[in-house]
Amino acid sequence: xTQTPTAPSPNTAITDFGIDTTTMSTSEAIRDYLSxxxxxxxxxxxxxxxxxxxxxxxxxxxxxxxxxxxxxxLLAQGAGQTMIAMGIVFVLLVGEIDLSAGTASGVAGAVxxxxxxxxxxLLGGMGSTVFIAFNAVLLLAVVLAVLLRVWPGAALSALxxxxxxxxxAANPWIEMLLALCVGSAIGCITGFLxxxxxxxxxxxxxxxxxxxxxxxxxxxxEGGVLGISTSPVLNQVANGNLSLVASWALFVxxxxxxxxxxxxxxxxxxxxxxxxxxxxxxxxxxxxVAVIGAAATALLTINRxxxxxxxxxxxxxxxxIVLGLLTIGTFVLNRTRYGRHIYAVGGNREAARRAGINxxxxxxxxxxxxxxxxxxxxxxxxxxxxxxxxxxxxxNTLLFAVGAAVIGGTSxxxxxxxxxxAVIGGTxxxxxxxGLGLLRQSAAVxxxxxxxVLLLAATVDALSRxxxxxxAR
Amino acid sequence: xxxxxxxLHGVNKSFGPVHVLHDVDLAVRAGEVTALxxxxxxxxxxxxxxIAGIHAADSGEVRFRGKPVHIHGPRDAADLGIEVVYQxxxxxxxxxxxxxxxxxxxxxxAWLLDEASMEQAARQTLASLSVRTVKxxxxxxxxxxGGQRQTVAIAKSVLWDSKVVLLDEPTAALGVAQTxxxxxxVRRLAEQGLGVVLISHNMADxxxxxxxxxxxxxxxxxxxxxxxxxxxxxxxxxxxxxRSGDLGLARPDTAVV
Ligand SMILES: Nc1ncnc2c1ncn2[C@@H]1O[C@H](COP(=O)(O)OP(=O)(O)O)[C@@H](O)[C@H]1O
Ligand SMILES: [Mg+2]
Numbered sequence: 013x014t015q016t017p018t019a020p021s022p023n024t025a026i027t028d029f030g031i032d033t034t035t036m037s038t039s040e041a042i043r044d045y046l047s048x049x050x051x052x053x054x055x056x057x058x059x060x061x062x063x064x065x066x067x068x069x070x071x072x073x074x075x076x077x078x079x080x081x082x083x084x085x086l087l088a089q090g091a092g093q094t095m096i097a098m099g100i101v102f103v104l105l106v107g108e109i110d111l112s113a114g115t116a117s118g119v120a121g122a123v124x125x126x127x128x129x130x131x132x133x134l135l136g137g138m139g140s141t142v143f144i145a146f147n148a149v150l151l152l153a154v155v156l157a158v159l160l161r162v163w164p165g166a167a168l169s170a171l172x173x174x175x176x177x178x179x180x181a182a183n184p185w186i187e188m189l190l191a192l193c194v195g196s197a198i199g200c201i202t203g204f205l206x207x208x209x210x211x212x213x214x215x216x217x218x219x220x221x222x223x224x225x226x227x228x229x230x231x232x233x234e235g236g237v238l239g240i241s242t243s244p245v246l247n248q249v250a251n252g253n254l255s256l257v258a259s260w261a262l263f264v265x266x267x268x269x270x271x272x273x274x275x276x277x278x279x280x281x282x283x284x285x286x287x288x289x290x291x292x293x294x295x296x297x298x299x300x301v302a303v304i305g306a307a308a309t310a311l312l313t314i315n316r317x318x319x320x321x322x323x324x325x326x327x328x329x330x331x332x333i334v335l336g337l338l339t340i341g342t343f344v345l346n347r348t349r350y351g352r353h354i355y356a357v358g359g360n361r362e363a364a365r366r367a368g369i370n371x372x373x374x375x376x377x378x379x380x381x382x383x384x385x386x387x388x389x390x391x392x393x394x395x396x397x398x399x400x401x402x403x404x405x406x407x408n409t410l411l412f413a414v415g416a417a418v419i420g421g422t423s424x425x426x427x428x429x430x431x432x433x434a435v436i437g438g439t440x441x442x443x444x445x446x447g448l449g450l451l452r453q454s455a456a457v458x459x460x461x462x463x464x465v466l467l468l469a470a471t472v473d474a475l476s477r478x479x480x481x482x483x484a485r
Numbered sequence: 486x487x488x489x490x491x492x493l494h495g496v497n498k499s500f501g502p503v504h505v506l507h508d509v510d511l512a513v514r515a516g517e518v519t520a521l522x523x524x525x526x527x528x529x530x531x532x533x534x535x536i537a538g539i540h541a542a543d544s545g546e547v548r549f550r551g552k553p554v555h556i557h558g559p560r561d562a563a564d565l566g567i568e569v570v571y572q573x574x575x576x577x578x579x580x581x582x583x584x585x586x587x588x589x590x591x592x593x594x595a596w597l598l599d600e601a602s603m604e605q606a607a608r609q610t611l612a613s614l615s616v617r618t619v620k621x622x623x624x625x626x627x628x629x630x631g632g633q634r635q636t637v638a639i640a641k642s643v644l645w646d647s648k649v650v651l652l653d654e655p656t657a658a659l660g661v662a663q664t665x666x667x668x669x670x671v672r673r674l675a676e677q678g679l680g681v682v683l684i685s686h687n688m689a690d691x692x693x694x695x696x697x698x699x700x701x702x703x704x705x706x707x708x709x710x711x712x713x714x715x716x717x718x719x720x721x722x723x724x725x726x727x728r729s730g731d732l733g734l735a736r737p738d739t740a741v742v
Contacts, residue, residue, distance in 0.1 A: 365559070
């Protein structure tokens with residue numbers, strides 16, 4: 013704590029340079045990065061290294077693993093839980109947890125499937141008592157969201173009532189919208205209980221985890237299954253692919269957009285004399301994304317059908333879905349006032365309060381984001397399976413989603429994390445499940461290995477935090 | 486002598502059964518450093534938090550530039566130009582210097598922050614205060630030393646065309662050289678025409694930078710004096726006994742509830 017201003021801080025390389033340093037040379041930047049690593053700020057590095065070693069390991073052990081068909085399959089398998097994890101990142105960032113995100117997504121999926129199967133007649137599907145209770149809960153969510161002043165949550169919850177009561181005939185787009193609205197209504201309730209009533213999120217969401225599981229069972233019935241694969245759109249979400257042209261268009265828009273944003277921002281900052289990364293590092297990053305994107309697109313546009321009589325090619329729809337969500341989430345967290353306030357609340361709640369931030373509103377809103385995004389995840393995983401059963405979004409879904417966020421480098425203690433972490437972590441877990449499945453390992457082994465991976469990630473998080481706490485000053 | 490920019494009259498504050506502030510009066514003048522001293526638990530931090538809108542006072546009047554004002558939250562205080570540097574620094578460790586300095590008052594639209602303008606303003610402010618200890622304004626606060634954090638917290642308070650800055654024990658956790666820097670900074674704030682309230686336990690610091698001294702004794706304002714009119718000994722006596730010669734509370738013993 014007590015150091016003279018001229019003494020360089022050991023871990024952070026902050027010296028008495030004055031405040032005029034804006035650009036570092038590449039070697040300085042690399043040294044700075046290394047010293048941050050030593051200081052415990054690992055970010056997603058462990059996850060990326062883990063990802064690479066897992067790919068190498070499974071590629072050596074199984075000749076199917078790196079086949080195009082399996083890679084495309086793996087992406088679709090992992091997408092649902094990855095999306096749920098992306099929502100959970102928001103909750104983890106403010107230092108809370110949402111254990112109910114999995115079963116909440118299951119409720120959204122069940123309502124979606126029922127709307128489709130019953131051709132929009134939820135009253136018939138649920139029975140009048142349950143239908144009234146369902147709408148009463150949605151109405152409650154609207155009221156709570158208004159009290160919290162979380163307007164999008166209030167609007168989406170109200171829209172859920174409109175769709176549910178109006179009994180519009182089955183339409184895949186309405187069904188997906190309904191799922192999103194139901195998810196958001198659930199988030200309003202969770203958010204109110206945690207942020208306004210002040211209950212610990214662990215307890216609230218543990219209770220709701222069970223509650224929503226019961227609700228799914230009530231909606232679908234013991235042993236019931238609601239099939240949605242007969243709807244072409246609902247089926248295509250996780251099983252369809254972009255056309256050849258659309259695949260390359262996605263690459264151009266994605267990689268080109270990324271490059272334009274990064275370079276535009278970089279050179280603007282450079283011109284205005286603001287703090288910037290070294291140009292070679294920015295170029296390297298842009299180039300890497302372009303090369304990986306081009307290679308992935310090229311591979312995924314090759315015919316990968318194991319059956320010679322049909323052709324399967326193109327980038328799976330889940331890729332633009334996940335990338336779109338990643339872009340929106342990253343933008344919200346990094347560029348908007350709302351995102352800034354989420355980090356502030358997670359970093360120092362009292363400081364946020366004193367800065368005039370409405371902490372209650374922020375803490376409540378992240379649960380709305382989480383459940384809404386989880387509902388989108390439900391659309392994807394339900395589409396992958398082709399049906400919704402009473403186990404939808406059950407135990408493993410949630411643990412995998414939380415695990416994905418943490419493995420990617422998002423801290424359970426709040427304040428540190430990115431949406432991208434969920435994507436890396438989700439990919440790691442999808443690879444573990446897929447790879448062990450290919451090696452014909454039993455469910456027992458898959459569970460044990462996944463658990464150990466998660467434990468490893470949590471250990472890295474805890475150790476790096478300790479390192480950061482003792483080292484930084 | 487100028488008119489006070491901020492005045493408190495008869496401020497009371499209780500936490501449940503604990504009556505922390507009793508009819509406290511205080512005047513803060515622009516261009517002057519008012520030292521607020523008192524023993525631990527005297528109510529200094531509570532008084533500051535009442536002014537800042539963190540706590541609502543139970544009764545009493547606050548006048549700003551002669552006009553009565555009502556401060557219901559941190560925003561109201563900030564709108565008047567009252568800034569506080571808290572004892573427990575109100576900085577978010579995970580955010581960088583710029584992000585902390587603009588926290589709650591970010592520039593740009595809600596859906597697209599103007600990072601460039603914030604970064605430039607932050608650098609200008611730090612430069613205007615002759616701060617030379619941080620390498621880059623994009624350094625996360627977690628990587629700063631105690632003195633650097635304090636500097637950021639103070640710089641944050643002057644970024645906003647502020648009129649009054651309240652500093653709660655800004656040097657308590659600092660080493661000699663860093664204390665030196667912070668005291669210089671405090672003096673510079675007053676020279677820029679701000680009303681400054683400095684809470685400190687260090688008499689040498691108080692006598693060095695303050696123009697007036699206000700002594701809290703068990704939640705009562707024991708004395709408000711010009712620094713040049715009193716000695717160390719008198720102030721220490723006021724702090725510990727509430728009374729020194731003809732200065733102080735008429736009957737400090739009744740203050741003990
Ligand atoms: N939030 C609070 N709730 C209850 N009592 C408090 C609270 N804040 C301060 N106090 C009490 O008020 C008294 C004055 O505290 P404080 O203002 O922190 O003193 P100082 O800053 O002068 O050392 C102490 O007795 C303290 O215990
Ligand atoms: Mg105090």
